[in-house]
Amino acid sequence: MIEVEHLSKVYGSTTALQDVSFAAQPGEILGLLGPNGAGKTTTMRILAGYLPATKGTAAVAGFEVHVDPMAVRQRIGYLPEVPPLYPNMTVEGYLHFVGRLKGLSAGDRPQRVQWAMEQCNLQDVQKTLIHKLSKGFRQRVGIAQAIVHNPPAIILDEPTIGLDPRQIIDVRNLIKSLAADKTVILSTHILPEVNMTCQRVAIINNGKVVATNTLADLKAQQTEQLIYELDVQGELDSVEQSLQSLEGVLTWQWLSEQPSERRKVRVTCNPDPQVGPQLTHTLVHAGVAMYEMRRLGTSLEEIYLELTTKEEVDTSAESEIDPAELPVSDAIRHPTSSSEEADPPNAEDLS
């Protein structure tokens, strides 16, 4: 139903997406998971037809976005990060207005608006002005405007951001009910969101898809390796030669470049439990001082962190903050860069 193939997007000197591919089928909720700035919004805006891709294709129900944008817009519902609402309209009036923009006939509109309000549990506030609604209700109105024309595909950009826990549960349940007969893609930077709502996840980092799988398979895949983080002091060559000499060591990656030859290194090994003791023995024997050796777990949070910090770490040798030293939950829930401001509501966003 939704197919994205080799999508790239360049904004001036910023490459926001590089060769991104994934697909989602009817009845499925696919989570697009990644830290701030990963490229989630860019992907969604291209899919919704609001932004041209630099390369690659995005298609909905067999229609390519750049070839037949009108056909795609009729088949897709899009909730941007900030819903494009008109605060001085009533909920019902606004949904009629959006229905008209989306090409619903005057005869069909009352029934479709009623249906969207029922789906999103908005009947009690249908005559209320939008600016008087709570954030949770405004989010539901945002979802209602995305589904009012009954599209088979829905894309939701961070649909639960800023909601309180009760509202989050309500919106998640609403999304699950919509997915019964539709294809839903939602973006989030929060792992629990995917865990709670999605069957499958595409993890995106620095504009690239670094994993696509069910969460269960993702976990199974990662437990085929053991990962150790070492804090060592010694000649670089001695450390690297020691690592190279061990059969169980698959790869390693320096996490920090620090003075006085003390560094952190992340070592990926095959799952043989003997590799850990062998590592210690070989390094100490080579005259390398070991301050710490930590085996990284395989919780989903750690897997996500591993997948989404790899490249950052590789290229951040000179940065003052070592991402590997951030607490896992902080790095995931409180990424350092700020969110992109969504476009201000305008009539084009409603079309």
Ligand SMILES: Nc1ncnc2c1ncn2[C@@H]1O[C@H](COP(=O)(O)OP(=O)(O)OP(=O)(O)O)[C@@H](O)[C@H]1O
């Ligand atoms: N209009 C633009 N002009 C220039 N660069 C942009 C523009 N929009 C996005 N970018 C850059 O493209 C990259 C991807 O941004 P995007 O908003 O798609 O990420 P995101 O994963 O949705 O992030 P967030 O979770 O913060 O919304 C970032 O580096 C961002 O700064």
